[in-house]
Amino acid sequence: MEYVIEMLNIRKEFPGIVANDNITLQLKQGEIHALLGENGAGKSTLMNVLFGLYQPEKGEIKVNGKPVQITNPNIANELGIGMVHQHFMLVDKFTVTENIILGKETTSGGRIDIKKAEKDVREISEKYGLAVDPQAYISDISVGMQQRVEILKTLYRGAEILIFDEPTAVLTPQEIKELIQIMKTLIKEGKSIILITHKLKEIMEVCDRVTVIRKGVGIGTVNVSETNPNDLASLMVGREVTFKTEKTEAKPEQGVLEIKSLNVKDSRGLPAVNNLNLEVKAGEIVGIAGVDGNGQSELIEAITGLRKSESGSIKLNGKEIINMPPRKVTEAGTGHIPQDRHKHGLVLDYPIGANIALQTYYKRPFSKGGVLNYKEIYKKAKSLIKEYDVRTPSEYTLARALSGGNQQKAIIGREIDRNPDLLIAAQPTRGLDVGAIEFIHKRLIEQRDNGKAVLLISFELDEIINVSDKIAVIYEGEIVAIVDPKTTTEQELGLLMAGSNQKKEGVQHADV
Amino acid sequence: MQMSNRTKNIIVPIIAVLLGILVGTIIMLITGYDPVAAFGALWNGAFGDSYFTGETIRQITPYILAGLAVAFAFRTGLFNIGVEGQLIVGWLAAVWVGVAFELPKVIHLPLAVLAGAAAGALWAFIPGLLKARFRVHEVIVTIMMNYVALHVTNYIIRSVLAESSDRTELVHQSASLRSPFFESLTDYSRLHWGIFIALICVFIMWFILEKTSRGYELKAVGFNQHASEYAGMNVKSNIIMSMVISGAFAGLAGAMEGLGTFGYAATKGGFTGVGFDGIAVALLGANGPIGIILAAILFGSLKVGALNMPLEAGVPNELVDIIIALIVFFVAASYMIRMFIDRISKKGVK
Numbered sequence: 001m002e003y004v005i006e007m008l009n010i011r012k013e014f015p016g017i018v019a020n021d022n023i024t025l026q027l028k029q030g031e032i033h034a035l036l037g038e039n040g041a042g043k044s045t046l047m048n049v050l051f052g053l054y055q056p057e058k059g060e061i062k063v064n065g066k067p068v069q070i071t072n073p074n075i076a077n078e079l080g081i082g083m084v085h086q087h088f089m090l091v092d093k094f095t096v097t098e099n100i101i102l103g104k105e106t107t108s109g110g111r112i113d114i115k116k117a118e119k120d121v122r123e124i125s126e127k128y129g130l131a132v133d134p135q136a137y138i139s140d141i142s143v144g145m146q147q148r149v150e151i152l153k154t155l156y157r158g159a160e161i162l163i164f165d166e167p168t169a170v171l172t173p174q175e176i177k178e179l180i181q182i183m184k185t186l187i188k189e190g191k192s193i194i195l196i197t198h199k200l201k202e203i204m205e206v207c208d209r210v211t212v213i214r215k216g217v218g219i220g221t222v223n224v225s226e227t228n229p230n231d232l233a234s235l236m237v238g239r240e241v242t243f244k245t246e247k248t249e250a251k252p253e254q255g256v257l258e259i260k261s262l263n264v265k266d267s268r269g270l271p272a273v274n275n276l277n278l279e280v281k282a283g284e285i286v287g288i289a290g291v292d293g294n295g296q297s298e299l300i301e302a303i304t305g306l307r308k309s310e311s312g313s314i315k316l317n318g319k320e321i322i323n324m325p326p327r328k329v330t331e332a333g334t335g336h337i338p339q340d341r342h343k344h345g346l347v348l349d350y351p352i353g354a355n356i357a358l359q360t361y362y363k364r365p366f367s368k369g370g371v372l373n374y375k376e377i378y379k380k381a382k383s384l385i386k387e388y389d390v391r392t393p394s395e396y397t398l399a400r401a402l403s404g405g406n407q408q409k410a411i412i413g414r415e416i417d418r419n420p421d422l423l424i425a426a427q428p429t430r431g432l433d434v435g436a437i438e439f440i441h442k443r444l445i446e447q448r449d450n451g452k453a454v455l456l457i458s459f460e461l462d463e464i465i466n467v468s469d470k471i472a473v474i475y476e477g478e479i480v481a482i483v484d485p486k487t488t489t490e491q492e493l494g495l496l497m498a499g500s501n502q503k504k505e506g507v508q509h510a511d512v
Numbered sequence: 513m514q515m516s517n518r519t520k521n522i523i524v525p526i527i528a529v530l531l532g533i534l535v536g537t538i539i540m541l542i543t544g545y546d547p548v549a550a551f552g553a554l555w556n557g558a559f560g561d562s563y564f565t566g567e568t569i570r571q572i573t574p575y576i577l578a579g580l581a582v583a584f585a586f587r588t589g590l591f592n593i594g595v596e597g598q599l600i601v602g603w604l605a606a607v608w609v610g611v612a613f614e615l616p617k618v619i620h621l622p623l624a625v626l627a628g629a630a631a632g633a634l635w636a637f638i639p640g641l642l643k644a645r646f647r648v649h650e651v652i653v654t655i656m657m658n659y660v661a662l663h664v665t666n667y668i669i670r671s672v673l674a675e676s677s678d679r680t681e682l683v684h685q686s687a688s689l690r691s692p693f694f695e696s697l698t699d700y701s702r703l704h705w706g707i708f709i710a711l712i713c714v715f716i717m718w719f720i721l722e723k724t725s726r727g728y729e730l731k732a733v734g735f736n737q738h739a740s741e742y743a744g745m746n747v748k749s750n751i752i753m754s755m756v757i758s759g760a761f762a763g764l765a766g767a768m769e770g771l772g773t774f775g776y777a778a779t780k781g782g783f784t785g786v787g788f789d790g791i792a793v794a795l796l797g798a799n800g801p802i803g804i805i806l807a808a809i810l811f812g813s814l815k816v817g818a819l820n821m822p823l824e825a826g827v828p829n830e831l832v833d834i835i836i837a838l839i840v841f842f843v844a845a846s847y848m849i850r851m852f853i854d855r856i857s858k859k860g861v862k
Contacts, residue, residue: 306741327744336742344742349735354728358743367725374723 003065004029004161004192005050005081010059012045019045020056023218025194025211027161032183032193034203034210034224036236038433039405040391042216043196047163051083052076082154086165088146090138096149097121097134100156124155129185144175151182162186163194168202169431172292172459180206198236198433200229201462214238237435245441248449250469252281256422256453257303262312262322264295264302264477272298274477276312280422285444285454287468287485289461291497295477296457297339300426303455304336305329306344317421330359335420337411337428339457345411346399352407353381353395356414388413389439405436416443423447426457441467461490475499520853521798524846528796529810531849532839539834540827549825554832557820558813564820566698569707570773572812574599576710577765578790579808580717581632583799585758587721589734592755594639594654595762596787597661598632600780602763604665605631607770607777608673610683620686625709625767632763633756635661640755644748650755658783666779679778689772704772711805713761718801720757730754762787789815792840811836 005027012020019042027033037043048054050061052070061068063079070076076083090099101117118134125132130148138146147167154162164183168176183193183206195207203210203224210227212219212235219235234240257280264273272295280286290296301307303314305326314322316332324332338344346355357366357377365376381395388409392402399407412428425444429437444467448454458464464471465485473481473496481496537547558568578595585592592598606628613620639653673680682688689704697703721727733740733750741747765786770777793811797803818832842849 304742325744325746326741330744338742343736343738345739347732347736347739350732358732358739361728362725370724370726372723372725372728 006062008060010056012049012054012056019216021217023213027192029192030187031208032195032206034207035194035196036210037213038435040403041213077157080160082159083163084150088150092139096132096136099149100153143170161192165196200232212236233434245466247445250284252284254282255279256282258315260313263310264298266298272477276479278479280453280455282453283448283451284469285448285456285467287456287464287471288474289464289471289493289497290474292459294474300424333421335415335418335423337415337425339426341407341411348400351396352392352399352410353378355399356381356384384413384417405432422453424455461493473497524849525796525843527849528842529839531842532835535838536835545827550821550827553821553824554817558817563699563701566701566703568813568816570703571816572808573706573710573768574765574786575793575808575811577761578786579793579804580713581758581761582790582794583804584717585754586799588730588754590754591651592654592758593651594657595790596783597658598635598759598762599766599787600661600665601635602628602632602766603770604777606767607680607683610687610771611681614684615686617686624687624771628767629760629763633760636755636759640752644751669777669779680776682775683771702773706768706772714801796843
């Protein structure tokens, strides 16, 4: 039996749209098969069909060569199909073991045999190299470990075929490496994997074959060994995509943002930013490279007024803005694309149009004497939605209903449109597909070319190296080095970010 | 056809009301009363003649305002359970001004009404401040403030305003909402001008929430404090403002009773219940302006009509309280009704 799963000519319609049209996906025993497509191309829909959450209008599903009807997730589970969700489905206040056995508890006389369960969990985790502490509480463990718990959940239920839904979106580079190792071990143990992703690098690294879908239509399946990232990107987007972001030499001018000996504490009251010095000039993009949790978030929050600074100086265009309320900082000329778009960037229960006015609603022409002019607000929203290619049924649609990429484009439109002297972009492309990433990078560079200062924070080294004109490496709340993206390498940055090698040749030290 | 959310928001309360009446009927049948006579008496008691109609409209007035108070806080992410207490202090403050001063009507009446609103606002300011500054949950504080309001106002009436009687003097004519015109129209019911104030307040609530930048901020803070802070809104002052506006509506409800219905303030053995019913009015009215008016009409009619049930049909008027409770129950359980509607409309497609 060659194929463990065959989804043949699947068609799934929703009112008004065809989410999947004639898609065929065949999974071989023991392979890692990528499902590639842009945000909103229909990947999740297809997998939800396989997992029994949706019923297809047309097409056939075969498991081990036998036609099956998967009408609910329980049937999928019985057929050995397990899903590792992008947004973890875990109970925070339960232990790892309790989460894994949830719904599949072995009981004796009404009592859960937690000892046996822990033993089982330990056995499975050792077999597949999924290091977890069965007794730890979910709220106490890292995101990477939570994901391993999700994987263990499917294995505990006897899954032979695992679906990973964009598993690397929430992970740090180190955790991604570990995950890739785990996937390889799973294959060795005879499992088969479908990997939903839009990250081409990962596909090239671990996958055997890749099925591409574009706007709901199956484009085809290719062997990874016979393709390259450029071809895959064009297959996915439907046009040529440039990876090397095209840009001219930066022409830095006067300093826009000047930070001197800044100290900020984190929410637990521990020092997060220590005597940090940084300058961002007009007409340049400064990228901050660092491992998550080295003070990046606190730094941005301090600049934007969302967090109190302990001491130091933050000057914008020569004017002191330290510990000013957020609105004053905004009006002094900053734009801020926040790291967490759901927490800070949007009011999800407001229409997308009202969200586009989030920074300007109180100003003319949107507000006059305290009375809002919704006609103007939605007119503006409509033009920005068009300009920034935000795909939404209308400007009156709730922000919650939009896909992540489109939410992000709306935020970016809102922030750039105000034409701020300093644009702070924190992980602006997190979770987006190559097309959207390309678009956003172009916009950032455009701002720079218009003589604005851009501060970019990202955990993706590719992005930092490609987009920045200058890279500042942050380690334990300090800028430990400033390097030139044209001459540096990922290895060098990695070492600097780990704080291990601060005295390397060719590295200009930050002693501003 | 999938029903739109808007239609569902209208249909669900109607079904809840019908279910409440249905279960009430069953209870009457079990306990041996005649439901037809009972509901007939209820109807006559609410709309049977012009006196009853006048009384019903009078009762609707504070219900609208109490409903607005709850709904306004709710729309901005807060639970104001203290409408009852804010109503009581608003009542007292309005009467106090009505008794203590002698002024021309154009000044005195608005002053007394505004005093009621201000007192309610002040009473709600305290939980607002505690929430904004110290993150104390407003539900706890507002519940406790209800008791404080009840006993403090009783004390003030007994020892300051009425000199050891249990009620104040009548408010001066210049501060009264009473209307000889309405009285003649409705056979000397206590219907007063307050209904217009209530309707104006419905408009004010809608206008603030839907048309002003303040309303935009208040709702944004209710939905997502982090994003509001990011956008430069003052989260703390918006929380306080929301409670203050809500309390002002509640205080007005009290002023209507003090200056219109009764014309005095008396010591109370317990809560009026209007503030708590306001929660049900807001819930049934889906926190929207039109919904609140309709829900207040329903509750006002039930409350006034119930008084006629023992007289005309020999049914205890507590049964109406049970029916009201059932309606509230079915609205609260509207998820059940929604699921049911979804199932039916899905079947219709196949």
